[in-house]
Amino acid sequence: MNQSEWPLWEVFIRSKQGLDHKHVGSxxxxxxxxxxxxxxDVYTRRLEGVSIWVVESTHIHASNPDDAEAFFDPAADxxxxxxxxxxxxxxxxxx
Amino acid sequence: METLEKPALTQEEQFQAxxxxxxxxxxxxxxxxxxxxxxIRQISQHAHSELVGMLPEGNWITRAPSLKRKSIxxxxxxxxxxxxxxxxxxxxxxxxxxDQMLADLHSGKxxxxxxxxxxxxxxxxxxxxxxxxxxxxxxxxxxxxxxxYGPYARAMVRVCKEESFHQRQGFEVMQTxxxxxxxxxxxxxxxxxxxxxxxxxxxxxxxxxxxxxxxSMKWRIKRFTNDELRQKFVDMxxxxxxxxxxxxxxxxxxxxxxxxxxxxxxxxxxxxxxVVKGNGLCNADRLQARVQAHEEGAWVREAANAHAAKRxxxxxxxx
Numbered sequence: 001m002n003q004s005e006w007p008l009w010e011v012f013i014r015s016k017q018g019l020d021h022k023h024v025g026s027x028x029x030x031x032x033x034x035x036x037x038x039x040x041d042v043y044t045r046r047l048e049g050v051s052i053w054v055v056e057s058t059h060i061h062a063s064n065p066d067d068a069e070a071f072f073d074p075a076a077d078x079x080x081x082x083x084x085x086x087x088x089x090x091x092x093x094x095x
Numbered sequence: 096m097e098t099l100e101k102p103a104l105t106q107e108e109q110f111q112a113x114x115x116x117x118x119x120x121x122x123x124x125x126x127x128x129x130x131x132x133x134x135i136r137q138i139s140q141h142a143h144s145e146l147v148g149m150l151p152e153g154n155w156i157t158r159a160p161s162l163k164r165k166s167i168x169x170x171x172x173x174x175x176x177x178x179x180x181x182x183x184x185x186x187x188x189x190x191x192x193x194d195q196m197l198a199d200l201h202s203g204k205x206x207x208x209x210x211x212x213x214x215x216x217x218x219x220x221x222x223x224x225x226x227x228x229x230x231x232x233x234x235x236x237x238x239x240x241x242x243x244y245g246p247y248a249r250a251m252v253r254v255c256k257e258e259s260f261h262q263r264q265g266f267e268v269m270q271t272x273x274x275x276x277x278x279x280x281x282x283x284x285x286x287x288x289x290x291x292x293x294x295x296x297x298x299x300x301x302x303x304x305x306x307x308x309x310x311s312m313k314w315r316i317k318r319f320t321n322d323e324l325r326q327k328f329v330d331m332x333x334x335x336x337x338x339x340x341x342x343x344x345x346x347x348x349x350x351x352x353x354x355x356x357x358x359x360x361x362x363x364x365x366x367x368x369x370v371v372k373g374n375g376l377c378n379a380d381r382l383q384a385r386v387q388a389h390e391e392g393a394w395v396r397e398a399a400n401a402h403a404a405k406r407x408x409x410x411x412x413x414x
């Protein structure tokens with residue numbers, strides 16, 4: 001029954017030269033060319049972008065939110081990775 | 096021995112705790128089935144409303160009074176198609192299929208905003224649709240930018256950014272008519288007379304008759320009740336109507352100094368439920384136009400699929 005449904009694509013837009021592409025949403029299209037054209041019409045009607053990436057949604061792999069705590073835990077107790085961990089004497093400049 | 100450990104929270108309690116802490120829920124997070132179902136229903140209804148909402152305005156594109164008005168109306172209708180697409184894709188993150196949502200719209204199983212089942216009889220109706228209908232939509236939609244489900248909230252941010260132009264152009268149409276010849280002003284008044292009450296109905300049934308409100312508020316899908324938004328709308332619109340020199344068609348309308356708000360008459364709920372049930376002036380027309388557009392586009396969808404398949408096969412051979 002789903003035969004007619006075009007595949008789903010995720011859309012990423014660079015809003016301005018020099019900035020990175022950011023996920024904005026998704027849409028259906030038969031192929032990549034059409035996905036980019038549709039993305040232009042759906043997501044950049046007011047000059048929101050200067051560049052578009054599309055990728056078929058089935059190609060996106062994501063971390064599992066149920067494992068998020070354990071998965072990101074290793075970074076939680078390493079305060080020494082941040083510059084504010086270190087005391088710098090007041091007389092030292094440019095650091 | 097005493098233990099400091101609290102009893103473990105159930106999944107549902109953990110979920111509610113996240114909602115209460117204003118943490119957004121994302122597609123792959125655990126959520127109660129009823130939350131998922133409520134959202135799919137609400138988001139898809141919202142998407143359907145955007146699609147069907149193109150029809151009453153499409154009626155006037157070829158008859159807009161100037162090229163400027165025609166370009167504006169075209170842009171607005173195009174935005175509505177875009178809003179529908181943002182919303183369908185938000186619903187799809189919950190596991191709903193696009194084909195199924197459209198099938199439910201076309202079979203009459205799914206609902207859309209009843210406002211679009213009223214006809215647009217004169218050019219002034221384009222003014223009222225923008226000024227009143229989109230004004231009401233904005234009041235509904237702005238709080239949804241903070242709704243608890245991430246993809247829905249993000250879609251609504253996009254929608255709200257674009258909606259403000261819709262309302263302003265409608266107000267401008269009304270203002271132009273009200274500053275024009277007496278016949279034009281009369282046309283504006285007639286349109287207001289026809290659209291005022293249906294617009295008040297857009298906020299949905301009274302709180303006392305809206306069984307889903309309490310749960311939706313608890314889940315922070317909804318942030319205000321139907322009656323709260325309706326009151327806000329009246330308070331916002333009456334001064335604008337006065338500015339235009341138009342009379343709001345409600346003899347019971349009166350400023351209440353104590354409440355610092357307008358008292359207003361009772362909506363005709365019998366009419367509201369009739370339109371919801373499919374007996375409005377244009378229900379059949381709207382659905383028929385939707386189904387026809389979908390069926391007549393079938394060959395395009397098939398051809399694009401065939402083209403994509405052919406190209407894929409050719410690239411496969413070349414590799």
